[in-house]
Amino acid sequence: MDLVSFVKNNKLIYRIYYHTFSFAINCLRRFVKTDDKLILFLSYGGRYFNDSPRCIYEAMLEDSRFKDYKLVWAFKQVEKHADVKNKVKIDTLDFYLTALKARCWVTNVMIERGLNFRGKNTYYLHTTHTTLPKASGIDDKKENSLVVPCAYKYDCSCAQSELEKKMQKSMFGLKDDQIIVSGYPKNDRLCTYDETRRDEIRGSLGITKDKIVILYAPTYRDKNFGAMKCPIDFSKWESMLGEKYVVLFRVHPVVSNATNIDSSTGFIYDVSNYLDNVDLMIASDILISDYSGIFFEYAVQDKPMFCFAYDYEEYVRNRSLYFDIRKEIPGGELDENTLLEYIKNYDKEDMITKINQFRQKYVTEYGHATEIVVNTIYDKIGKD
Numbered sequence: 001m002d003l004v005s006f007v008k009n010n011k012l013i014y015r016i017y018y019h020t021f022s023f024a025i026n027c028l029r030r031f032v033k034t035d036d037k038l039i040l041f042l043s044y045g046g047r048y049f050n051d052s053p054r055c056i057y058e059a060m061l062e063d064s065r066f067k068d069y070k071l072v073w074a075f076k077q078v079e080k081h082a083d084v085k086n087k088v089k090i091d092t093l094d095f096y097l098t099a100l101k102a103r104c105w106v107t108n109v110m111i112e113r114g115l116n117f118r119g120k121n122t123y124y125l126h127t128t129h130t131t132l133p134k135a136s137g138i139d140d141k142k143e144n145s146l147v148v149p150c151a152y153k154y155d156c157s158c159a160q161s162e163l164e165k166k167m168q169k170s171m172f173g174l175k176d177d178q179i180i181v182s183g184y185p186k187n188d189r190l191c192t193y194d195e196t197r198r199d200e201i202r203g204s205l206g207i208t209k210d211k212i213v214i215l216y217a218p219t220y221r222d223k224n225f226g227a228m229k230c231p232i233d234f235s236k237w238e239s240m241l242g243e244k245y246v247v248l249f250r251v252h253p254v255v256s257n258a259t260n261i262d263s264s265t266g267f268i269y270d271v272s273n274y275l276d277n278v279d280l281m282i283a284s285d286i287l288i289s290d291y292s293g294i295f296f297e298y299a300v301q302d303k304p305m306f307c308f309a310y311d312y313e314e315y316v317r318n319r320s321l322y323f324d325i326r327k328e329i330p331g332g333e334l335d336e337n338t339l340l341e342y343i344k345n346y347d348k349e350d351m352i353t354k355i356n357q358f359r360q361k362y363v364t365e366y367g368h369a370t371e372i373v374v375n376t377i378y379d380k381i382g383k384d
Helices: 003-009 013-027 049-060 093-101 140-149 162-170 185-191 195-205 234-243 277-283 297-300 313-320 336-345 348-362 369-381
Strands: 035-042 070-075 087-089 104-107 121-126 154-158 179-181 213-215 226-228 245-249 255-258 268-272 286-289 305-307
Touching: 003 087, 013 093, 035 093, 035 369, 049 104, 049 154, 049 185, 049 369, 070 093, 070 245, 093 104, 104 245, 104 369, 121 297, 121 369, 154 162, 154 369, 162 179, 162 348, 179 369, 185 277, 185 297, 195 277, 195 369, 213 277, 234 245, 234 336, 277 297, 286 297, 297 305, 297 348, 305 336
Parallel strands: 035 070, 035 104, 070 087, 104 121, 121 154, 154 179, 213 245, 213 286, 226 255, 245 268, 286 305
Antiparallel strands: none
């Protein structure tokens, strides 16, 4: 277990960390003046240069309204991002000074590093990284005991529907005017790509055009946090599905690796380290997942989705769900063999009807989120 995980999972140590460093940074805040032309970006705690924060960043680079702004990224490993002009190493004094100076924070998680601080005039925009069927934030009693003192103080959070807005009000303790139903900027590309782009991504992965590509993207289990031994026998999948199919296997970002994936047969491709999850959704023909929010992104494409909740009873004993995902996505209550047969023989028209019903309920806004969010930021910080 690394130091961050140790602090986060030890209640006493976390409380000491929280109060000591929150006090220190807020003392420092007294001497730091806001830079009205500084915007700080962060994705997944500084691990990546991706997701909705990157979409917003790239849109700002092309937007004349932001030509005089300094756009800064925070990374754990700044040396890996030579193409990013302005960057800062996370968890350093320079990072905290930059955060205190910034007029705007843009992130898909949180920027405060488990602490309680903000600049004197900082506008805090949370892009959200996914819609969650599983309880999170204040609603997750396990997480609640540790992180709620520092969370969730967003000025604006992005949602994909009025239903998700209601969920965010509960999980983050936000008010109506702190949530915009804009969709997620990262998902705009799912509405605009063409077959050429799809083929380019497949080609980069070594997959031919004639294959039916399944993206299997399970979420993490608390017991697998940091690593995952996949319980699926993919040789059975290969045998039952046949040579027309290949599988892209993608673990959740908090899982460092899957320890038992054999990619030597050419049937399964471990794409867990592939940076852009949206590319994988574009390249694939079918999605299989379980309790992951990826369903709520994939749904905008009118492609088949299947729920494989093989450990549902065990999962809900450890993590609450807002609703029974098995009843929302086809296949959710099938065993493995029946599910694989269903994938080969599903009725396409019936599947599209079910996907449309799911989308109308959970994903009503998509396709123009980047524009909406960039305009929202400018309206808040650019017209002062």
